[in-house]
Amino acid sequence: MNKLAFTFGVLTLAAHAAMAADPAKIDWSAVPATKLQLFYPGQSSYEWLRGEGHEGAWRQVKRGDACVACHDEKDAEKDIGDKLVKGGRLEPTPVAGKPGHVDLQVQAAYDDKNAYLRFQWKTANPYPGTEHQYLRYDGHEWKVYGYPKLDQVVREGKQPGIYEDRMSVMIDDGKVPGFAQQGCWLTCHDGxxxxxxxxxxxxxxxxxxxxxxKKSDVRKYVPETRSDPSDWKTGKPVDEIAKIKAAGGFLDLIQWRAHRSHPVGMVDDGYVLEWRLADAGKDPFGSNADAATHQPKYMWDEKKVGYRSITAEQLRKGDHFLIREQNAVPFDPKAAWKEGDMIPDYVVSREDAKGSAADNNAIASWQDGQWTVVMIRPLGLANADDKGLKAGGVYNVGFAVHDDNITTRGHFVSFVKTLGLGAPGTKADITAVKLP
Known part of the structure; x- marks a missing residue:
């Protein structure tokens, strides 16, 4: 268990959120659990699902049929993932030893103020994935150290695989055409x-x-933001996209990050429209690299933690979070830096997180090889970039787990599910229990 992050998260939750229930004291044994299989999708994009390579199903996908209309047999997700992860047309660069699926347990509850989503899964490694990339001094300058396992520099052995674990939830309130049938595959595109x-x-x-x-790469987008949904280059004018957003045609995307939000008890808040965007305001994390000097902005406070940097030998031996208001001080370029000294490439802060981007909280721990993450989201959010959850509502949701130092398509995903907050008389895959 990451004691520092858990304790700090509980304290800041009390300070920053008015809660009808104490999330650390919810009796989860009284809340029904739904067990899901999340699977490795490889490069199964929006375009592939609608192309002839998706043999026997592409016509059904194009006409809007649900993925589970075909993949409805027991252990379908496990079978798909275990096949794709080995390599082939949908996985040109398989990751050695990576499993094809992960079991995820989901529980949901709510009270008058918040929705609580609890997730549990076993990690691939015998340690929590709380490390993220670093800035490493090579004797002359500071350079990025550590990349996700799918990156070529890792596959070639030039860099170690270092990336945080993540738990993500994509939410649709029925306003994104096709999401209820095909889920996050609407957002995953060639290019x-x-x-x-x-x-x-x-x-x-x-x-x-x-x-x-002002973006420098291509990330998730919903089809309605392109004149040709299968070609990311055909983006509609920004004023048309603004109208889609105002009509609610975006997907909420909340992500718990084991390095960049966990240590301050938060879940970052974003959405998918023409790109994978952050909500208005400020996330709980930011770059620790000075764009002008290429040096770190902060280092650890040696008086508080006993060191100002670590080395590769210390990776995964304790928590290595750089928290601006707790254990960080401004970087000293005149200190006696040695080759191999490393400082996190990201600095996290609860105090700096503001606006719609700072809506969500979390309590998380890793114990006996398993993450337990409780996301806490206020009900009734009215921000222009949020889906406002409410008692009695039913939502289409997709889940994803990033595990074993990997990102992008290397995650595990679910077929689309439904989440009901009470919703009497409505059958949902996951029904949130009203707390006393």
Whole structure:
């Protein structure tokens, strides 16, 4: 269990959120659990599902049939993932030893103020995935150290695989066409990172939409933001996209991050529209690299933690969070830095997190090889970039787990499910229990 992060999260929850229930004291044994299989999707994109390569099903997908209309047999997700992860047309660069699926237990509850989503899953490694990339001093300058396992530099052995564990939830309130049937595959497209026909820097620089929104790569998007949903380059004008957003045609995306939100008891808040965007305000994490000097902005406070940097030998031996208001001090470029010294590439802060981006809280722990994460989301959010959950509502949801130092398509995903907050008379895959 990450004692520092758990304790700090509980304290800040009390300080920053008015809660009808104490989330640390909810009796989860009294809340029904739904067991799901999440599977490895490889490069099964929106385009592949609608192409002839998706033999025997592409016509049904194009006409809007649900994925589970075909994949409805027992252990379907396990069978798909275990096949794809080994390599082939949908996985050109398989990761050695990676399982094809993970079992996820989901529980849900709510009270007058919040929804509580509890997740449990076993990790692939015998340690919590709380490490993220670092800035490493090579004797002359500070350079990024550690990349996700799918990156070429890791596959070639030039960099170690270092990436945080994540638990993600995508939420639709019925306003995104097709999501109730095909879930997050609406957002996963050729051209995105680690997908077929990945973007080039020149293509991004020449793209009117990405230039207008100041983005340097291609990430998730919903089909309605493109004149041709299968071609990311065909972005609609920003004023048309603004109308789609105002009509609720976006997906809420909340992500618990084991390095960048966990240590301050938070879940970051974003959404998917023309890109995978952060909510208005400020996330609980930010870059620790100074764009001008290429040096860290902060280092650990040696008086408080006993060191100002670590080395590769200390990775995964304790918590290595750099928390601005708790254990960080401004970087001292004149300190006697040695080759191999490492400082986190991200600094996290509860105090700096603001606005709609700072809506969600969390309590999490890792014990006996298992993460337990409780996401806490206020009911009735009215922000322009949020889906406002309410008692009696039913929502389409998709779940994803990032595990074993990997990101992008290397995650595990669910077919779309339904979440009901009470919703008497309505059958949902997951029904939240009203707390006393």
């Amino acid at each position: 995105e990172r680690d997908m077929p026909h990945q973007f080039t820097k020149d293509e991004v620089a020449a793209n009117a939409l990405l230039t207008a929104i």
